[in-house]
Amino acid sequence: MTQHTPQLAEVHPRVLVIDDSEDVHRLLRVRLKNEELILDASLDGPAGLAAAKDNPPALILLDLDMPGMHGFEVLRRLKEDAKTQAIPVIVLSGNCSSEDKVAAFDLGAVDYVGKPFEFTELRVRVRSALRLQRLMQMLSQRAQIDGLTGLWNRAFFDQRWLEEYARCVRHGHALSVALFDIDHFKAVNDTFGHPAGDEVLQGVARILRQECRQTDLACRFGGEEFVLVLPDTDSEEAARLAERVRHAVEEAIWPRHPTHRVTISIGIAGASGSTKVSEAEWVEAADRNLYAAKRSGRNRVIATDVTLGITTLTRKSA
Amino acid sequence: MTTPTPHTPLRSSLAGDPDMAELVDMFLEELPQRLTVLTTAVDTGDIETLRRLAHQLKGAAGGYGFDPIGKAAGSLEALLKASGDASQSQLSSMAGSIADLKTLCERALLGRTH
Structure with missing residues (x-):
């Protein structure tokens, strides 16, 4: 993407999966392979945070129960950092208690999917989050572009x-x-x-x-x-x-x-x-x-x- | 309907899905190692390893088409969570749940096609 001609992001959005289970990464790679997206994998919170900051993805799928740094802490830090706060996050969790769901949404998650996931459901939720992200990006970019000349404002x-x-x-x-x-x-x-x-x-x-x-x-x-x-x-x-x-x-x-x-x-x-x-x-x-x-x-x-x-x-x- | 015995092979419900065949094989290839970790964790009273293993199987086994393994792992995880700082002695109260999980894993291994 060139900077002097504002454009929408790349055609294939990148989705970062932060989950300590290698199985989840494998299953998602197969189950989302027809979705025209690029999957990036991080196996723990700190690695995920670094990857998100380094090259902000269009969407993050975040596991909660991880050794070291809990998913909620990862989410809190993502939302604290100006570079990553606008990235939508779908929380993946084996614990479907209402408290966890409320906490996830309070911290800024856009969706919550229970594990083990039903892949068809996950697929449509990923699609929906990406669609919303694209619209948000379009809106915020509109707000940064000069209407008459097409240059940045x-x-x-x-x-x-x-x-x-x-x-x-x-x-x-x-x-x-x-x-x-x-x-x-x-x-x-x-x-x-x-x-x-x-x-x-x-x-x-x-x-x-x-x-x-x-x-x-x-x-x-x-x-x-x-x-x-x-x-x-x-x-x-x-x-x-x-x-x-x-x-x-x-x-x-x-x-x-x-x-x-x-x-x-x-x-x-x-x-x-x-x-x-x-x-x-x-x-x-x-x-x-x-x-x-x-x-x-x-x-x-x-x-x-x-x-x-x-x-x-x-x-x-x- | 026959009652499954420890010798009835447990097959993946996704065995017919061409996208999944390779992944199911991979899961089965790694299963003996997971069983070893499980046995060692029980023998040494390593609750944290046991909890992680149960947690991961709960989340993943269903994805490979082994719902019964996922459910059994989920029950074990719930017991481990409920007992808080479970000690070796408390582990014995979970022996039934641990055995169920092991049996299901062994049955899945019996169902391997090659």
């Missing part, structure tokens, strides 16, 4: 920027953020009408998507502003990518106003490694560069390395 940027910033600080990876603003956008709207303005927004979004790599994150920041998060990319490299976008936008011919070209200004703040700059100051630095690009004549890229304070001004087109 501001809320998604805010969340992911914090994550990428934390990663950069922790591991010392390079990271850049680039703010894009369409020059004189209001004039396009006023002169050619809002449909023409929308077409420009969609066109710039398309160019951003084309120039992005899989790991880059293209978002609509608001109005006629876009933002790119570029992991493992220093300010110089980010400036080269931004320059390609700037050039492509400048060259584009717009069907509704073929003689009226559109340009964009770009402000970039990047770091080649860990930095003391806060995540807010970082975006502010990019915004200051965008403002400077606008003030100095538009249609240009200005980039700063926040660790060094070096500003690179790339060429303004003729």
Whole structure:
């Protein structure tokens, strides 16, 4: 799944089974083999938690009575961790007391299946949980996508920027953020009408998507502003990518106003490694560069390395 | 209807299911080892191992088409749970339940096709 083109998860959902009984894993592999899903197996709670965190599955089937860590403790930890809390969990248990069922649902399980299970029943319950999970995912992804351009929206940027910033600080990876603003956008709207303005927004979004790599994150920041998060990319490299976008936008011919070209200004703040700059100051630095690009004549890229304070001004087109 | 004796083979209710044949064979291949663990656990008074074995058989045997084994394991597990910290002496009160489970496992082994 690429990050700049939001998509639904893989075609075959992965289901993680956490059960200490090798028999259960074997039986499920055979009984669910026609379900078009990928089964992962963990034989105890800690291994299951690690697997769920490492590569979050679409659904977890969780046994309760396991040596070491009880299933309820596994469930509690799954629901505590932001990375795993949204994964639906079906509890499998040989104990069908009402107390256990209530406790399981209270802890956040979506379903409870008694052991020994009737496989036809388990199959339909797995299907139902996966269907629900897919709908939930669709809804939450809708809420993160900008309707007009299909890029990620501001809320998604805010969340992911914090994550990428934390990663950069922790591991010392390079990271850049680039703010894009369409020059004189209001004039396009006023002169050619809002449909023409929308077409420009969609066109710039398309160019951003084309120039992005899989790991880059293209978002609509608001109005006629876009933002790119570029992991493992220093300010110089980010400036080269931004320059390609700037050039492509400048060259584009717009069907509704073929003689009226559109340009964009770009402000970039990047770091080649860990930095003391806060995540807010970082975006502010990019915004200051965008403002400077606008003030100095538009249609240009200005980039700063926040660790060094070096500003690179790339060429303004003729 | 004949009453099953210890010598009547117990066959998997899923023996005719082609998807399951291999798994049933595998279960039967591993059953003697489980029986050994069961016997040793009883002899040494290893309640925890006995409880785990009963628990796993309760959950799994039915899945392989051996419902009677699953039910017998379930009864034994219930007895073990009810007695809490069962001691060696209390184990003797479960001798009947343990013997039932063993007999069923042995009958399942008699039913092996090869």
